[in-house]
Amino acid sequence: MNGMTCREVEERLGLYAAGECDAPTAAAVASHLSGCPACAAAHQEARELVGLLDLRLREADALQRLTRRLESERKRRWAPAVLAFPQRVAALAATLLLALGLSGWAGLSSGPALAVPGLEVAATRSLFEADFATGAQERMMKEPGAQERMMVKGPAALTAPAPGPKPETTEFTLNLDNRTPDEYRAALRAAAGTDRLPPPPAVERVLELRNDGNRPLRIDLDDERAELTLDLEGPGVVRVVAPRAAPPLAGAKAVRLAPGDAFPLPIRRLIEGARGAVRHLYWTEPGDYKLTVRLRAPVESDPVLGPRMQTFVGKPISLRVEARP
Amino acid sequence: MPLMDAREADLVGRAAGGDAEAFRLLAVRYYRPVGGFILKRVGRPDVAEDLAQETFLAAWQSLREGKRPEHFSSWLFGIAHNHCGKWLRRKRPRLFAPDAAPDLAAAPSEAALREEAEEQEKRLARLEAGLAELPEETRRLLELKHRRNKTCEEIAGELGKPVGTVKSLLSRTYKLLRERLGLSAGGAS
Numbered sequence: 394m395n396g397m398t399c400r401e402v403e404e405r406l407g408l409y410a411a412g413e414c415d416a417p418t419a420a421a422v423a424s425h426l427s428g429c430p431a432c433a434a435a436h437q438e439a440r441e442l443v444g445l446l447d448l449r450l451r452e453a454d455a456l457q458r459l460t461r462r463l464e465s466e467r468k469r470r471w472a473p474a475v476l477a478f479p480q481r482v483a484a485l486a487a488t489l490l491l492a493l494g495l496s497g498w499a500g501l502s503s504g505p506a507l508a509v510p511g512l513e514v515a516a517t518r519s520l521f522e523a524d525f526a527t528g529a530q531e532r533m534m535k536e537p538g539a540q541e542r543m544m545v546k547g548p549a550a551l552t553a554p555a556p557g558p559k560p561e562t563t564e565f566t567l568n569l570d571n572r573t574p575d576e577y578r579a580a581l582r583a584a585a586g587t588d589r590l591p592p593p594p595a596v597e598r599v600l601e602l603r604n605d606g607n608r609p610l611r612i613d614l615d616d617e618r619a620e621l622t623l624d625l626e627g628p629g630v631v632r633v634v635a636p637r638a639a640p641p642l643a644g645a646k647a648v649r650l651a652p653g654d655a656f657p658l659p660i661r662r663l664i665e666g667a668r669g670a671v672r673h674l675y676w677t678e679p680g681d682y683k684l685t686v687r688l689r690a691p692v693e694s695d696p697v698l699g700p701r702m703q704t705f706v707g708k709p710i711s712l713r714v715e716a717r718p
Numbered sequence: 719m720p721l722m723d724a725r726e727a728d729l730v731g732r733a734a735g736g737d738a739e740a741f742r743l744l745a746v747r748y749y750r751p752v753g754g755f756i757l758k759r760v761g762r763p764d765v766a767e768d769l770a771q772e773t774f775l776a777a778w779q780s781l782r783e784g785k786r787p788e789h790f791s792s793w794l795f796g797i798a799h800n801h802c803g804k805w806l807r808r809k810r811p812r813l814f815a816p817d818a819a820p821d822l823a824a825a826p827s828e829a830a831l832r833e834e835a836e837e838q839e840k841r842l843a844r845l846e847a848g849l850a851e852l853p854e855e856t857r858r859l860l861e862l863k864h865r866r867n868k869t870c871e872e873i874a875g876e877l878g879k880p881v882g883t884v885k886s887l888l889s890r891t892y893k894l895l896r897e898r899l900g901l902s903a904g905g906a907s
Binding site for chain 1: 738753757758761763767768770771778842863865869888892895
């Protein structure tokens with residue numbers, strides 16, 4: 394469906410803004426919007442309406458969450474003041490346990506298992522140990538040495554033994570579809586926002602979420618606010634909006650972790666974002682890259698307090714991208 | 719919007735004294751306009767919801783620490799503006815985004831914030847009126863789509879209707895609401 398008129402686009406703007414157009418229609422609308430300022434302005438208005446409806450119809454849930462958070466804040470402010478000293482020490486210890494209660498570890502999905510003849514990916518076992526960073530914990534981690542103290546290795550039953558203190562480099566082959574880097578970037582720019590984007594590089598990683606605390610936890614990976622962010626640094630990193638692509642957490646369910654349990658979250662390709670805001674990442678030059686994975690999702694450790702948005706931050710992992718011989 | 723009516727002033731005073739219920743009532747009163755205000759700046763409803771929560775928590779803490787705003791709503795919208803700024807200034811790599819959220823302009827004056835808050839409230843009131851006029855079936859459709867986050871295919875399955883019918887009704891509803899909101903070309907403002 395090419396060459397839509399303004400009238401045809403206008404009729405589809407609502408469904409397009411809500412992510413409900415089929416792929417060919419969405420591509421045709423996106424193509425028209427890129428060259429029509431008037432329709433692009435109308436599209437912004439349609440997006441605003443869809444956003445307002447999201448906010449309005451989730452308002453009751455959001456206010457309930459806010460009420461729980463206010464109550465939690467109130468208790469946290471007042472509890473230490475009325476406790477005797479030994480109880481205050483106990484309360485502080487409990488807080489630290491909660492702060493350290495959830496940590497993560499990430500590496501290749503299975504180190505030794507990848508050493509199978511025919512597989513292109515080298516069987517190196519890199520590690521990017523993830524820390525559970527939230528509020529006070531994030532502040533703690535900024536202190537020198539704090540991050541090292543908070544690292545927790547993954548259980549041997551689920552991950553390969555860590556090869557050493559330094560992350561190993563994993564090698565990939567650059568594939569630009571027989572184009573130069575400049576040509577490839579231009580093609581990506583032209584395809585931004587459409588369905589014509591090439592699949593982003595496959596990295597086949599696993600972010601392992603592990604509950605090292607003493608309370609059961611629930612991580613709401615199926616919540617619409619759950620978001621995966623990939624910080625990729627290197628000589629030719631390009632991010633492209635992919636509005637019709639499946640989000641990286643599509644199909645994920647809420648995860649319940651008993652103390653000591655772990656959950657491997659697969660990171661198959663360089664796709665980040667959340668529902669309605671998906672982006673593809675590409676490397677477009679050979680060289681050394683650094684990847685850091687962040688997962689932000691509601692986590693509930695206490696049914697009374699309800700879920701709170703928490704962030705996992707993975708330790709950066711080195712990736713080497715080489716030009717095809 | 720009056721400067722700060724007696725009831726609101728009373729709620730602010732009680733909230734400052736640690737009355738969580740008083741602050742909850744203020745949150746109920748302002749959650750919607752603050753959310754709309756933030757949405758306009760960041761362009762993403764999921765982010766707007768998070769930032770609205772952070773705005774109210776920051777306001778609550780500030781009141782507890784002794785802050786006494788002369789005009790609660792513009793003070794609250796100022797906090798929301800600052801949270802938007804922090805979010806928009808976060809580290810962002812190169813992004814080919816045809817509709818990326820715009821950078822935040824310099825901090826507006828209190829009068830400008832108040833004016834924008836009033837405009838936001840008027841628009842939301844028009845949206846509310848538009849929603850109230852919708853038939854029950856259409857409200858149910860919007861609830862499934864925007865609150866339950868279901869796709870048209872899932873909604874069609876749940877309602878026992880063809881997907882095309884669901885999409886058609888949704889499309890007409892969006893158009894109608896855009897007109898009510900004064901958003902579409904030629905719509906009432």
